[in-house]
Each structure stands twice: as C-alpha cells, then as structure tokens.
Amino acid sequence: MNLSNLRPAKGSRKDRKRVGRGPGSGQGKTAGRGHKGQLAGSGYSRKRGFEGGQMPIHRRLPKRGFTNIFKKAYREINLDRLEKINKKEIHPQDLFEAGLIKKSSEYVKILGRGAVSSAKTIHAHKFSRSAQKKIEEAGGKVILVGS
16 A cells, blocks of 8 residues: 555535536536526525515514623632732732723622632722622731723
8 A cells, every 4th residue: 555545435425516617517507596586696595584575583573681781791709719910909900900801991890709818909890798808807908990
C-alpha cells in the first residue's frame, strides 16, 4: 500500500448536481424548478419563516409578556473569586483587568459565597447582605458605586 492507492470510501463522495445542462442530464430546460411560479424565477429566495403565503407561525402565536427596556443587568461575583485580586481597594476596573467581568462598564453585584481573608475596600454597584456582612467582619468596607 502507498499514497497512490488511497481512495475515499465507496459512496462517501458524490458529484454535485449540474442543472440546466441539456436534456441528457435529466435536469435540463427548467433545471428542476418546474414551470413558471414563484420558485421558478432566478434570484428568488424565501424569507425566513415564509410558509408559502400562509400566515407564518410566529405571527399566528399570541405574544405575551413585557420587556422592561430600563432593566439593569448585574454581573454577579462571589467573594471567593475576589480573593484572586491582591489589592486593598478593589474597583470595577480591577475586576475587568482580572478577567472577572467582560466590560469595565458592566454593573457589578458582589455575592457572599466564600470568605474574605483580609480587610479590603470593595467598590461595586450592589452587595448582598451576606457579602456585606463578611467584608465588614474582616475589617473591610463596602462602597456603592453610582448611587
């Protein structure tokens, strides 16, 4: 056996369909598109969700609920993840630099899982009660940002 003997498995490769190449091909003349009609024209492409003129399912189903456009999404960070940052004072920018949040402009909420080993001053947009209690018990301070 050598490289010249290598072949793909039987039936694994298939020639592409060459439409509109004469009557002998079986796909000549109308190229498999039938006669006339919406689908027969060149450049035709269906829109997403198009159901042949029938009312599409996304318009048949009832809409429910409400989206509050003023909602603030908070990035939640636990105390055990804050232990990675070896600073006395932690700002949201430090969390961004440490890779704990994706954007420096994100709102941050500190949650209470884990422990605080040293006194730290933590700046964030929100704190859970347990996180605030643990930080203050360790001799640290919590400072609310943007309030």
